[in-house]
Amino acid sequence: MKSVCIVDAHVVTAYGGGLDPLWDGLVSGRSAIAPVTRFRVDGYNPKIAACVDLAPAPPGESLLPQLLERLLSGLGPVPPDSRLLTATTKAGIDLIEGERRGLPADLGAILPDQLLAWVRGRYGLRDGGYNVNAACASSTLALARGASLIASGAADAVLVCSLDLVSEFVFSGFAALQALSSEPSRPFDRRRNGLSLGEGGAALLLMSEERARRDGRQSLATLLGWGVANDANHVTAPARDGCGLIQAVRQALGRAAVPPAAVVGISAHGTGTVYNDLMELTxxxxxxxxxxLPLHxxxxxIGHTLGAAGGIEAALVTRMLAQGVMPPTVGCDEPEAGADGQVSATVTSLPGGLLLSTNSGFGGINAALVLGKGER
Structure with a gap:
């Protein structure tokens, strides 16, 4: 099996473009969750989310191309023979809102295939690619699939792009589920009462070790193991015993051929809902x-960025590995009983170079990645 390297990673979040603003915002303990101004929220409670500072889209157009351009503009060169994977749950779903108001729109942009076409055109990629939609674990599964292609020798370079918008369509859905918090979410805090939506994107370029060396690309991190499992419990609620996540984590550790004792920290899903956070701790x-273990x-x-969450978090893990520290978990001031000594409001040192990153989603999906340090 070939080694899998992450040779480039760029993110866009409500903090701005790049890992530096994200890292600085986290270390400062500042939340980017704020009142929504993009659409009317009079009929919704709550009225907050973490939105990227985007210009209003022209009538009949989605904000997705603008967010994608922000994302790809910070990425380095991508070989034209790279395989392509995207991850989004709703793509340009904001177009529906314009159509509802009588604005003509090309509703084809709602389809994930349009996202693939935009990325292909940007880099002249020969691969048709495909989109992964597995709820809030979408980009984690896409990274796992990309790593599988490289490890098996089916590809030696894979571009994984993930992004999702805060739209009224999505906002109203989560509000109807009564899943949103009236204040910025508090992951793993004993006072947590729901999630906050966010938007953003992540682009990660994976290469085999041999291809990275040949192309003169530095490895930011190594993707050592991955696992995916479904708990088959409920449409929206996770299995409270964590059976699906346990299986995904053990798969990832097994593929990486490392014992649990080798892991020195966890980048968790941590939505701030009562059941998700408790399930993860279990x-x-x-x-x-x-x-x-330090838990983050x-x-x-930056809110819950849905299909982009795992990609953003994997990119953030590359920075944690490089710095040897874990940033604070913003919003967690009084850790849940099971998170005492694990979730911190301050920067935490990491005594080693192996981290676990996990995500879970509606429909019972769970996914896990094991990442190690890249080149020094």
């Missing part, structure tokens, strides 16, 4: 026992 305790969630700072 699963991690089952895998890692009584070890108090980004969602109290």
């Amino acid at each position: 699963a991690f305790a089952a895998v890692f026992g009584e070890r108090k 969630s980004v969602k109290g700072a």
